Amino acid sequence: MLDIAAELHRWAEEGRAFAVATVVAVGGSAPRGPGAALAVDSDGTVIGSVSGGCVEGAVYDLCVQALEDGETVLERFGYSDEDAFAVGLTCGGVIDILITPVGVNTPDAHGTSDTHAGPVFSSALSAAVRSEPVALVRVLQGPADLLGRALLVRPDGTYEGGLGGHPRLDRTAAAEARSLLEAGRTGTVAVSEDGSHCPGGLTLFVESNVPPPRMVVFGAIDFAAALVRVGRFLGYHVTVCDARPVFATRARFPEADDIVVDWPHRYLERTATDARTVLCVLTHDAKFDIPLLSAALRMPLAFVGAMGSRRTHEGRVRRLREVGLSERELSRLRSPIGLDLGARTPEETALSIAAEIVAARRGGTGVPLTDSRTPIHHDRGEEAVVAAA
Template sequence: MLNIADTLRTWCRERRPFALATVIRVSGSAPLPVGTALAVDADGDVIGSVSGGCVEGAVYELCQQVLKSDERPTRARFGYSDDDAFAVGLTCGGELDVLVQRIDPTDQPHLIAALDEVASGRPAAVAQIVDGPEELLGRTLGFTGDGSTHEAAAGGEQGKRWEPWERSVAGQARALLRAGRSGRVEVGGDTTTCPERLSVLVHTHASRPRMLIFGAVDFAGALSEIGRFLGYRVTVCDARPVFATPARFPHADEVVADWPHRYLAATEVDARTAVCVLTHDAKFDIPLLRQALSLPVGYVGAMGSRRTHQHRLELLREADIPEAHLARLHSPIGLDLGAHTPEETAISIAAEIIAHTHQASGTPLTRHTGPIHHRTTP
């Protein structure tokens, strides 16, 4: 649901009830991932998408029905039908399950709190029950990045039954939030927490992953632009102050004049961080790569010719860098796209980062069979 957080926040602030349709399961080549949502307010205004257009009309009708009749949450499955070419279904051949529920903002202050965090750019998560007892279906719990928990106001049996397994949901939700990933978790099914097995979809909004670009060159300018477009918080770093200026890199979130290895040793990184070394100068590259390859970052790539790469490997081995660390190095950086210009090269580098992040091959889809969309498990 956080894909439409801005509009949902406005509707919640205006105390405007709405119906929320959330993708809770996908299989095959369904076009959008689990957690994607569409919402409809009482005036019929719609925001978001659950299928890229294939089944939007049917989901819109379900939303209006649930919103107007104040029904309990309902689930619907959409897939491809060979029997009727005009039937509502996914032309891509996949299947998806959608949960449609009515949201009354006055009953869910925790949702407003989570959406406020998202609007401010701070980490937040919303846990949503998507499978389990009917009376619990659709129930939500909100979390902020500082560890605070916001629960929906609810009385009666519903309120009593949330408490025993709230701690389990909170722990798993915060783990997903730290990793910057959304996904389904299973809780309950035992005598110590909750007798029923519950499936909970955790929607996360994490801080932006970092892209650290070393070398204030033309390629860095193009890469900083595409990195920001992809949602990274981009830093350009170079030891030469005359080149490391904000005016030369307007798309970077920050530009740092410092020795690359010294900056990297002092800055914060995590498993989502992409380190791109574009200097192809040994006096910068070797101490920087020695540092980068020892850190738990997601991607390390270095620019240069194959001759430069071989010489770089020799110097790194002389510096006693373990082979296991060297195996993490993407060099020469980027995919084989025949790139020549800085812009083409930036696309080549970004494409390799995307493929590496999703554990994909980076080869043309025409050479593959099976599902197009890769699904990762939390």
């Protein structure tokens, strides 16, 4: 839901009712991951996507139904062996989708309008468009009167809304959501109605909204300009850093989010990084590389890669050993950076670097799918499919 927050926030500001369908779990070769969303407003306008086209028509109908009856539902879509043309994912995957009406005042079983989640969704959308880190918690499975209940959790552990169960449930849900938010993850959590972790209770979906991961490119060279474009395409916040002011200019890197003139290791020491941060060292100059890499390889970063020939790599590793790096720390260095695509141009080289970053992030092998028998989608830490209600 939060991946289409900008448009949903505008709809909410205009007072438009809408239903949002969110992928909450996937299995097998599903095209979109947890958090992907599609929404339909009361005029039939559609934004977003949950499957790349496979089941969009059926999801649209479910959203229209949710707008009419005001009910939250959990629906499963998967491949049908009996009829490959039936509604389902012909790629062989399975996805669970939560359809939630927002701004729909439909009387519940007690005769009162069930609008408990509306303010929480509004706050979540407002935070998302401001790029504030928040986690939106929703009940996927459990007592019918709790389905779709929502809780908004902030990084400091404070929260608003409620899941409608035992008072301890909100505190437990907030703690679980905070952990996922810190890791920048979206997924499911199982708890009991009293807030413990006993089996057979509730299944919660936690959708994290965090700032985009960072890519820091060291070395203001022509290859860096191409890598900036690819990094932005992949959703990274891209910074170019070089100690030479004549090269590190906005004119040369118009698509970079930030351009920094500083010694690489000094900038790395003062800038904010996390476990999603990617470093691409394109300087292949020992006076820059060695201080930078000796610091980077001791930090909890997602990816550290360095450009250069194999001879450059061997000399670089020798110098890093001389300054005290262990073999374990050196094993984290991806050098020469990039997958073997036969790349020559800056654009081709940027593509090979990006391919290695994606493979490292998703647990891919880099082997052509034609010659591989491994699953096409095999994300590390992939969430299990939630059983359909």
